[in-house]
Amino acid sequence: MTRIHDMGGRFGHGPVEPGQPDDPVFAQDWHGRALAVTLAAGALGQWNIDMSRHARERLCPRDYVNFSYYEKWLAGLADLLVETGVLTRDDLRGEGDDAPHPLAARRLRAEAVAGVLARGGPADRPCPAEPAFIVGQAVRAMRPAANRLVDGGHTRLPAYAAGALGYVHRVHGCHVLPDSNAHGLGEAPEPLYSVRFRAGQLWAAPEHPDDEVFLDLWQSYLVPA
Incomplete structure (x- = not known):
């Protein structure tokens, strides 16, 4: 089965436009928040990096083509959260209950972020x-x-x-x-x-x-x- 993400060498997508040294790290403010919530959710330990890549690849082809880079991240993350039982669809709609989450103790604290990023995920x-x-x-x-x-x-x-x-x-x-x-x-x-x-x-x-x-x-x- 082929997937829409496997685009290497295809014609018609236009030239790659490299960024400039003085460009901001994130083109829009919400991009940084998308990265942050993805890292925080991954720290719960319910999936691995290969599962997260596969979640993005499994997006509907229509969505994959139309979503921006970080929209793909968030869509894949939403699927993972529901598939692994971390959240429900009601939770994502803001309609879940406010009871303490069973994984709350594993939350990624702000002071730990630099260390987590520095360690990476050696394979x-x-x-x-x-x-x-x-x-x-x-x-x-x-x-x-x-x-x-x-x-x-x-x-x-x-x-x-x-x-x-x-x-x-x-x-x-x-x-x-x-x-x-x-x-x-x-x-x-x-x-x-x-x-x-x-x-x-x-x-x-x-x-x-x-x-x-x-x-x-x-x-x-x-x-x-």
């Missing part, structure tokens, strides 16, 4: 086995680009790379597999590789065919070439 893990590929080895990305564990599920293999020939540039060690983690199936760490592709391998009409694109891809996304 590297001990390797259960030696990597199957070495630096310089030719590999192909799996075709189709799909989650092999859950039909229509989350994956970090972009559709434009499916079936493309590349070369292992770096071995990053083992990292949490998003395809599993996004669906509550466990972290299932795998070796993660930086793979180098020629633009001419990825797209039919690249502006510069010999440009190189580097993708971080999990071992289960790759086969020997």
